[in-house]
Amino acid sequence: MNKKKIVVAITGASGSIYAKLLLDNLLKLSDQIEKVGVVMSDNAKEVWRFELGNEDYDHYPFTFYPKMDFNAPFASGSAKFDTMIIIPCSMGTLGRIAHGISNDLISRAADVVLKERRKLIAVVRDTPFSLIHINNMKTVTEAGGIICPASPSFYSLPKSIEELAQTVVSRVIDLAGLSMESYRWNEE
């Protein structure tokens, strides 16, 4: 199996726990991964501090890029990152991507993934959605992106918030083409 080069973008939607769990999961999948580059918006850091009560995103052994660093490899298609996961993805970031407004590293990296016909997974979070949000999701889907709403499932009978949030992150891992054991409906 070819090892993957993955961009994880974290934005300021509610649900920092999804980003934390994804980074935790990626650590455990290092045999399938060549590189993980991470970029966070300012609001992502603020929401992480508020919702998780720490700044532990600094503790991961991945390469973190400043949000305006257009020298990051994945700001160009030539670096050949396979997959970009935006988790959680705010409506603001979704809108910028849908309209090609590449004015920071997150929206530029998404622009690159779409133009190179690689995999973009946007774990969108807001409720309810306006028609603007829905149209932006449609646009990104038509451009080849995958909208994976941060909608947890309950049929695995999760016992904690972490287990509940993991139901979303497990789907993201599957969509990214990584192999990981997780609950699967009606499988022993």
Ligand SMILES: Cc1cc2nc3c(=O)[nH]c(=O)nc-3n(C[C@H](O)[C@H](O)[C@H](O)COP(=O)(O)O)c2cc1C
């Ligand atoms: C605690 C908190 C929770 C938020 N939750 C959401 C959310 O669920 N969805 C959303 O689209 N924006 C949410 N926002 C607003 C975004 O952070 C804001 O629109 C920001 O400009 C997004 O910028 P970014 O996409 O660059 O992170 C939240 C803000 C805060 C402070």
